[in-house]
Amino acid sequence: MRKVSLLALSLVFLLSACAPNFQKQNEVVQTKEKEKGKAIIPKYNISDKYYRTILPFEPGEARGLVVSNINTRYDLNEFEMGLMRIAQNSFDTDKYYFREGREIKGTTVRQWLNRQYTDAQLKEKKMKAEENIGLNPVNSGTVEEPSSPIYLAHILEHDYLTKDDKGTVALGGVTIGLALNSYYYYKVPQGNGTIEKEMKISAAEMEKEGKKIAEEVVKRLRAMKDVSDVPITIALFEQQTKSSVVPGRFISYTTVDKGKSSLNGWENVDEKHYLFPSADAQNDHRDDQLAFLNFKQDVEEYFPNFNGVIGRGFYVGDQMQELNITIPIQFYGKTEGIGFAQYVTGLVMEHFPKYLSVSVSVTSVDGPEALIVKKADAAEPFVYIYQ
Numbered sequence: 001m002r003k004v005s006l007l008a009l010s011l012v013f014l015l016s017a018c019a020p021n022f023q024k025q026n027e028v029v030q031t032k033e034k035e036k037g038k039a040i041i042p043k044y045n046i047s048d049k050y051y052r053t054i055l056p057f058e059p060g061e062a063r064g065l066v067v068s069n070i071n072t073r074y075d076l077n078e079f080e081m082g083l084m085r086i087a088q089n090s091f092d093t094d095k096y097y098f099r100e101g102r103e104i105k106g107t108t109v110r111q112w113l114n115r116q117y118t119d120a121q122l123k124e125k126k127m128k129a130e131e132n133i134g135l136n137p138v139n140s141g142t143v144e145e146p147s148s149p150i151y152l153a154h155i156l157e158h159d160y161l162t163k164d165d166k167g168t169v170a171l172g173g174v175t176i177g178l179a180l181n182s183y184y185y186y187k188v189p190q191g192n193g194t195i196e197k198e199m200k201i202s203a204a205e206m207e208k209e210g211k212k213i214a215e216e217v218v219k220r221l222r223a224m225k226d227v228s229d230v231p232i233t234i235a236l237f238e239q240q241t242k243s244s245v246v247p248g249r250f251i252s253y254t255t256v257d258k259g260k261s262s263l264n265g266w267e268n269v270d271e272k273h274y275l276f277p278s279a280d281a282q283n284d285h286r287d288d289q290l291a292f293l294n295f296k297q298d299v300e301e302y303f304p305n306f307n308g309v310i311g312r313g314f315y316v317g318d319q320m321q322e323l324n325i326t327i328p329i330q331f332y333g334k335t336e337g338i339g340f341a342q343y344v345t346g347l348v349m350e351h352f353p354k355y356l357s358v359s360v361s362v363t364s365v366d367g368p369e370a371l372i373v374k375k376a377d378a379a380e381p382f383v384y385i386y387q
Contacts, residue, residue: 039054039055039056039169040054040055040056041054041055041097041163041169042055045093048093048094049085049093050084050093050098051084051087051091051093051096051097051098051160052093052097052098053097053098053099054097054098054099054161054169057100058099058100058102059100060100060101060102060157061101061102061103061104061105061106061108061109061157062101062104062106062109062155062156062157065106065109065110065154069113069153069154069179070153070154070179070239071153071239071240071241071242071244072240072242072244072247074240074244074245074246074247074248074273075179075239075240075244075247075248077247078237078247078248078249078273079154079156079177079179079237079247079248080156082177082235082237082249082250082271083156083158083175083177083235083237083250084098084158084175086175086233086235086250086253086269087158087160087175087233089233089253089267090173090175090231090233090255091160091172091173091175091233095162096160096161096162096172096173097160097161097162097163097169098158098159098160098161099158099159099160099161100157100158100159101156101157101158101159101174102157102159103157103159103171103174103221103224103226103227104155104157104221104224109154109155111131111133111134112133112134112135112152112155112217112220113134113135113136113152113153113154113155114133114134114135114136115134115136115137115138115139115150116132116134116136116137116138117132117134117138118138118140121138135152135213135216135217136150136151136152137151143186143188143189144188144189146184146186146199149181149184149199149201150181150184150186151180151181151184151201151206151209151210151213152178152179152180152181152209152210152213153179153180153181153239154177154178154179155176155177155178155179155217156176156177156179157174157175157176157177158174158175158176158177159171159173159174160172160173160174160175171226171227171230172230172231173230173231173232173233174221174227174230174231174232174233175232175233175234175235176214176217176221176232176233176234176235177234177235177237177250178210178213178214178217178234178235178236178237179237179239180201180206180207180209180210180236180237180238180239181201181206181239182200182201182203182206182238182239182240182241182248183198183199183200183201183239183241183242184198184199184201185197185198185242186198186199203238203251206238207236207251207252210236211236211252211266214234214236214254214263215263217234218232218234218256218261218263219261222261229258229259230258231255231256231257231258232255232256233253233254233255233256234253234254234255234256234263235250235252235253235254235269236250236251236252236253237249237250237251238250238251245275245310245312246273246274246275246312247273249269249271249272249273250269250271251268251269252266252267252268252269253266253267253269254266254267270316270317271314271315271316272314272315273312273313273314273315274288274312274313274315275310275311275312276288276289276292276310276311276312276313276323277289277292277293277296277311281313285313285315285318285320288313288320291351291352291353292311292323292351294351295309295325295347295348295351295352296309298347298351299327299344299347302340302343303329308327308328308329309325309326309327310325310326311323311324311325311326312324312325320356321356321357322356322357322358322359323352323356323357323358323359324358324359324361325358325359325360325361326360326361326363327344327360327361327362327363328363328364329362329363329364329369330364330365331364331369334385337362337364337369337370337385338370338385340362340370341362341369341370341372341383341385342383344360344362344370344372345372345381345383348360348372348374348381349374349381352374354376354377355376355377356374356376357373357374357375357376358372358373358374359371359372359373359374360372360373367386368386369385369386370383370384370385370386371383371384371386
């Protein structure tokens with residue numbers, strides 16, 4: 001395990017040695033039409049799971065909205081990264097470049113997330129008829145007893161650019177994520193304040209309404225000049241509850257061909273996240289739960305009074321693809337942390353199958369202590385001890 005103690009120094013040397021070359025490899029290109037000017041495409045890509053990002057980085061039009069509209073940080077991460085995974089079904093990472101959404105304006109996103117309003121409600125809110133473009137249904141009930149939930153929580157746009165023979169990049173396709181509520185939370189007056197209530201939305205109802213909203217979104221996108229002729233992928237994301245410690249999931253997606261307005265058939269997305277240990281994992285993936293419990297038990301033998309090992313598994317179909325483990329623990333010295341990291345690394349290699357990607361984050365009250373990463377089918381793990 002001598003590699004562990006030397007890795008921090010080796011990594012610093014590797015990064016300092018390679019950094020100058022990355023800038024030399026960058027490619028300067030021209031941008032097209034309304035964003036005319038120079039941009040940079042990094043030639044170095046850290047993984048074929050990701051797209052190269054057009055620089056300088058420009059935040060999306062709806063930046064910040066996603067934080068207030070998505071229930072948990074787990075949902076937030078999965079909504080963004082899962083949409084990028086779905087995009088790879090239509091847009092090759094070798095041929096397309098990523099840009100945060102710039103076509104749907106932030107004010108438009110806000111308006112689309114509203115409910116539809118009746119004429120009386122418009123008058124009460126002092127809104128114009130042309131502003132009544134919400135994608136959520138009218139509430140013909142009361143604040144205390146709404147007639148219907150809000151289905152659509154957020155709209156996320158990702159743009160994918162292509163480069164022509166002259167070195168000019170232009171919009172080549174768009175992906176849209178529609179975050180849907182599995183529970184609708186709303187506030188009702190009580191005393192001098194309010195209380196929060198919830199309304200459960202069935203999976204069938206959520207998906208049905210989501211598909212209706214998707215059709216309207218595509219119709220509106222096709223009315224926008226720069227999106228009128230590019231291929232579109234649109235996907236439905238099911239949010240988890242506010243108290244969930246695992247993220248929601250994409251449930252289906254569809255595509256719209258270049259120059260077309262009609263949606264192709266919907267494709268199911270067979271992905272799910274599980275907490276380890278949990279009753280759901282025990283019921284659905286008993287062997288994986290057993291492997292995790294054996295790992296957890298061996299970790300606890302190192303610290304007999306410790307029981308804080310938590311895992312989050314990502315499944316495609318019935319096969320776990322990634323397992324991310326967190327171990328919050330208190331150390332009394334750096335050498336103790338190094339010894340623990342060495343011990344855990346051995347457990348990772350012993351308890352989990354070769355095909356599985358596993359990462360372990362060891363933290364203390366002082367911050368991160370160690371990172372252990374075993375890539376799928378890798379003969380050796382990567383171990384980093386934070387200084």
